[in-house]
Amino acid sequence: MKKRKKLLLILCITMLLVSIFGVTAYAAPSGDVAGAIEGTWTAASQQIKTVVNKVIFPAIDLILAVFFFAKLGTTYFDYRKHGQFEWAAPAILFACLVFTLTAPIYIWSILGM
Numbered sequence: 001m002k003k004r005k006k007l008l009l010i011l012c013i014t015m016l017l018v019s020i021f022g023v024t025a026y027a028a029p030s031g032d033v034a035g036a037i038e039g040t041w042t043a044a045s046q047q048i049k050t051v052v053n054k055v056i057f058p059a060i061d062l063i064l065a066v067f068f069f070a071k072l073g074t075t076y077f078d079y080r081k082h083g084q085f086e087w088a089a090p091a092i093l094f095a096c097l098v099f100t101l102t103a104p105i106y107i108w109s110i111l112g113m
Contacts, residue, residue, distance in 0.1 A: 045113055053104045060100050068093040 072090045079085040 049108060049113055057100060057104055061097065064093060064097040064100060068097055 068090065071093055075086055075090055
């Protein structure tokens with residue numbers, strides 16, 4: 001019984017906090033939800049573009065570069081061991097690396113930003 005009262009008290013406090021700190025968001029007086037979303041996107045698109053260009057693409061480039069050079073090293077050691085150089089995995093990683101390095105140049109024109 002004591003556990004049930006404690007759970008009920010926690011639930012009541014949580015509901016009270018949600019009702020106090022919850023903010024009702026209205027699209028517009030006319031109820032135009034699409035217009036509100038378009039306005040928000042227009043306002044935030046430049047910030048999103050900056051973050052993607054300066055944070056996301058460099059992080060992906062770094063990860064792909066590390067994987068590329070690690071795979072190139074393991075492929076070389078396989079070549080030394082077996083005498084056959086397998087090009088597929090390093091070539092795929094290199095193509096992905098080139099794609100992500102050049103993506104900021106053209107990706108925004110494709111998306112229309």
